[in-house]
Amino acid sequence: MATMNMIQAINSAHHNAMETNEDIVVFGEDVGYFGGVFRCTEGLQNRFGKQRVFDSPISECGIIGTAVGMAAYGLRPVVEIQFADYCYPGYDQLVSEAARLRHRSAGDFTAPLTVRMPTGGGIFGGQTHSQSPEALLTHVCGLKTVIPSNPYDAKGLLLAAIEDDDPVVFLEPKRIYNGPFEGYHDRPLTPWSKHPDGEVPETHYTIPLGKAKISRAGKDVTILAYGNMVHVALEAVKVSGIDAEVIDLRTLLPLDIDTIVASVEKTGRCIIVHEATLTSGYGAELSAQVQENCFYSLETPIQRITGWDAPYPHSQEWDYFPGPARVARALVRAMEA
Amino acid sequence: MKKTPLSLRVPEPLTRPGDAPDFSYVQIPPAGNDKKPAHNAPVSEFNDLSKGIIRVLDDAGHPQGEWQPTVSADTLITGLKAMVKTRAYDDRMMLIQRQGKTSFFMKSTGEEAISVAQAMVLKQGDMFFPTYRQAGLLITNEMIRGTGWSTFDMMCQVLSNSGDKLKGRQLPIMYSSKDAGFFSISGNLGTQYTQAVGWAMASAIKKDSKIASTFIGDGSTAESDFHAALTFASVYNPPVILNVTNNQWAISSFQGIANNPETTFAARGVGYGIPSLRVDGNDFLAVYAASEWAADRARNNFGPTIIEWVTYRSSGHSSSDDPSKYRPKDEEKAWPLGDPIDRLREHLIYLGEWSQEQHDALEKEMKEEIMALSKEAQKLGSLTDLPDLPMKCMFDDVYKDIPPHLQKQIQRIERGE
Numbered sequence: 001m002a003t004m005n006m007i008q009a010i011n012s013a014h015h016n017a018m019e020t021n022e023d024i025v026v027f028g029e030d031v032g033y034f035g036g037v038f039r040c041t042e043g044l045q046n047r048f049g050k051q052r053v054f055d056s057p058i059s060e061c062g063i064i065g066t067a068v069g070m071a072a073y074g075l076r077p078v079v080e081i082q083f084a085d086y087c088y089p090g091y092d093q094l095v096s097e098a099a100r101l102r103h104r105s106a107g108d109f110t111a112p113l114t115v116r117m118p119t120g121g122g123i124f125g126g127q128t129h130s131q132s133p134e135a136l137l138t139h140v141c142g143l144k145t146v147i148p149s150n151p152y153d154a155k156g157l158l159l160a161a162i163e164d165d166d167p168v169v170f171l172e173p174k175r176i177y178n179g180p181f182e183g184y185h186d187r188p189l190t191p192w193s194k195h196p197d198g199e200v201p202e203t204h205y206t207i208p209l210g211k212a213k214i215s216r217a218g219k220d221v222t223i224l225a226y227g228n229m230v231h232v233a234l235e236a237v238k239v240s241g242i243d244a245e246v247i248d249l250r251t252l253l254p255l256d257i258d259t260i261v262a263s264v265e266k267t268g269r270c271i272i273v274h275e276a277t278l279t280s281g282y283g284a285e286l287s288a289q290v291q292e293n294c295f296y297s298l299e300t301p302i303q304r305i306t307g308w309d310a311p312y313p314h315s316q317e318w319d320y321f322p323g324p325a326r327v328a329r330a331l332v333r334a335m336e337a
Numbered sequence: 338m339k340k341t342p343l344s345l346r347v348p349e350p351l352t353r354p355g356d357a358p359d360f361s362y363v364q365i366p367p368a369g370n371d372k373k374p375a376h377n378a379p380v381s382e383f384n385d386l387s388k389g390i391i392r393v394l395d396d397a398g399h400p401q402g403e404w405q406p407t408v409s410a411d412t413l414i415t416g417l418k419a420m421v422k423t424r425a426y427d428d429r430m431m432l433i434q435r436q437g438k439t440s441f442f443m444k445s446t447g448e449e450a451i452s453v454a455q456a457m458v459l460k461q462g463d464m465f466f467p468t469y470r471q472a473g474l475l476i477t478n479e480m481i482r483g484t485g486w487s488t489f490d491m492m493c494q495v496l497s498n499s500g501d502k503l504k505g506r507q508l509p510i511m512y513s514s515k516d517a518g519f520f521s522i523s524g525n526l527g528t529q530y531t532q533a534v535g536w537a538m539a540s541a542i543k544k545d546s547k548i549a550s551t552f553i554g555d556g557s558t559a560e561s562d563f564h565a566a567l568t569f570a571s572v573y574n575p576p577v578i579l580n581v582t583n584n585q586w587a588i589s590s591f592q593g594i595a596n597n598p599e600t601t602f603a604a605r606g607v608g609y610g611i612p613s614l615r616v617d618g619n620d621f622l623a624v625y626a627a628s629e630w631a632a633d634r635a636r637n638n639f640g641p642t643i644i645e646w647v648t649y650r651s652s653g654h655s656s657s658d659d660p661s662k663y664r665p666k667d668e669e670k671a672w673p674l675g676d677p678i679d680r681l682r683e684h685l686i687y688l689g690e691w692s693q694e695q696h697d698a699l700e701k702e703m704k705e706e707i708m709a710l711s712k713e714a715q716k717l718g719s720l721t722d723l724p725d726l727p728m729k730c731m732f733d734d735v736y737k738d739i740p741p742h743l744q745k746q747i748q749r750i751e752r753g754e
């Protein structure tokens with residue numbers, strides 16, 4: 001075991017994967033010599049050489065498109081999009097190509113690639129360094145979408161994503177790269193070294209895709225959250241004093257609906273939390289599935305606590321961000337109703 | 338038959354941290370060497386012009402050859418002032434960022450001649466589609482035309498304070514000023530390139546006389562938008578200047594990651610059938626002349642021009658970057674095309690129109706002006722002292738009118754949800 005922040009855990013996953021599988025190649029903007037603007041690929045080029053780890057031209061279309069071609073050849077590319085906000089020029093390659101290749105060729109060609117991208121805001125990055133585009137990914141059949149909430153999960157999920165035979169988008173909530181951010185921007189961040197999930201094995205392990213985790217067991221309300229919002233939800237439980245169960249989805253698609261249903265049937269109340277904008281966000285899918293599966297157990301309406309439907313505003317980012325106070329108030333409402 | 342094992346070429350810069358800077362890959366022809374073609378010259382005349390470097394000022398600051406612009410000493414002095422002011426602005430705002438009063442900043446140090454000279458050449462009504470590294474366009478526009486955003490407005494935007502005309506919405510340096518002919522900057526690289534072509538097409542469709550000019554960095558020419566823009570420009574022949582600022586770096590990636598060293602960024606334009614020039618971007622006279630040539634060409638309905646500016650990004654990529662991690666220390670001091678401010682100063686001194694004393698006084702004056710402006714701007718707040726914008730402000734301008742579903746969200750906020 002070692003103490004790792006999320007960046008180190010992601011880096012460690014790359015090391016483990018590349019040591020055992022020569023078909024893994026890693027590329028993206030600034031990932032080679034420099035090791036990525038967030039340092040997730042630091043040291044990889046030195047260790048595994050330039051034929052397997054290299055800088056790419058600034059073309060997300062090129063990054064994902066060439067990764068599809070490499071995957072079709074038989075490699076396992078693990079590529080980085082510098083910020084999720086920049087995946088759009090590569091979206092066609094992701095949606096029309098990577099996600100569809102297996103189906104349209106009846107399994108003749110496949111695209112087992114992993115596309116990593118830092119997601120979310122809270123870093124005063126303005127509208128083009130803060131977005132959470134997960135709903136644009138989960139809407140695409142053929143893609144899997146993963147989002148870890150801590151270093152231990154990040155490593156295990158990333159290794160599972162790399163080993164998965166389908167294309168996987170791996171979203172990295174950048175606000176929690178260095179510590180579990182509870183939503184108080186004016187307080188110092190607790191580093192991962194002080195958190196049990198900062199304990200990460202140096203050796204290979206996987207966490208299966210499609211399995212949620214109960215971050216906190218509780219009996220009164222179910223909170224569905226993922227990525228950085230898991231920590232906001234846990235804080236909201238503390239603030240409100242309400243005995244809520246917090247489910248960390250970990251994989252958005254395929255979704256672990258069984259864990260969700262079991263929890264909501266127990267609590268009869270459900271709050272969905274995400275940082276992305278509300279309308280047609282992933283919360284809409286979650287809400288629909290909870291309603292379809294748990295209608296007769298629900299005692300109060302499902303609530304969605306999310307970012308507002310505005311481009312992530314630079315100076316007003318803490319007005320936009322669904323912090324613990326908002327989630328706590330939702331918990332109170334859920335119990336009152 | 339023996340099979341040759343293939344291998345991937347992964348380009349590397351000549352030097353890395355710890356090495357002595359080496360710019361031997363930049364072939365620098367003598368100043369005054371190049372012909373100035375007619376505005377309607379066939380694209381075949383640009384084979385050499387897109388591969389070499391068009392230079393006017395020689396190493397002694399003397400102007401040479403056909404590309405010498407007809408420009409008064411006063412105009413040059415205005416250009417010098419705007420460059421010095423831009424540099425003072427950059428230095429000051431970076432300091433303010435270091436003090437935690439804003440989240441982010443980017444400088445254009447070493448590249449000032451490009452935006453300043455081109456702003457002087459274009460006219461009120463034309464439209465720039467810039468990147469984040471052309472603050473000099475706005476600063477120069479204020480100086481010579483007094484329209485659109487002022488330097489003070491720029492500072493307020495960087496500080497996200499109550500004077501910010503963009504209401505705190507945008508990342509610092511993502512300015513926007515229609516009156517200054519400065520299109521709203523996007524954080525997504527390359528998008529402005531196609532938009533500029535479209536704007537210029539519109540000007541042609543409406544039989545107008547306005548032209549567009551857009552900028553892109555060496556690294557960002559890899560984006561599809563660059564290639565789409567060149568295709569549209571080559572098909573419809575719109576009045577647009579397509580600038581490529583080759584400052585050698587794209588964050589940590591050297592320009593060899595964006596282009597094959599056998600060719601140049603400008604030469605790509607020739608492949609699209611577009612007249613293309615490769616120009617010393619640190620030579621104010623060459624920038625002025627090439628910009629004027631391209632602007633006249635566009636205005637006379639001869640169509641687009643690509644200009645690759647050979648320059649060097651002297652500062653880090655942004656306030657978040659540490660270039661000592663990927664390039665030799667002091668590389669900027671070894672850059673063979675020198676510094677644009679020093680070179681224009683030397684030229685003006687050679688003309689007998691300027692002196693070192695005047696220059697020192699100018700630098701001091703600009704520093705003080707910027708300092709005073711920034712103090713005023715900080716009185717309107719900063720990131721550590723943000724204006725109290727009502728929460729619902731973030732819903733303004735999402736649409737022209739606030740639709741019902743956003744009204745509902747505002748109500749949720751007002752209810753204290």
Ligand SMILES: Cc1ncc(C[n+]2csc(CCOP(=O)(O)OP(=O)(O)O)c2C)c(N)n1
Nearest residue numbers: 086470524525526554555556557586587588
């Ligand atoms: C679509 C997109 N991809 C990636 C980025 C991240 N990014 C911002 S600036 C930059 C480097 C750009 O280099 P270059 O085009 O040479 O311009 P310079 O910064 O040198 O002026 C990168 C990769 C982005 N902003 N947008």
Ligand SMILES: [Mg+2]
Nearest residue numbers: 554555586587
């Ligand atoms: Mg560059």
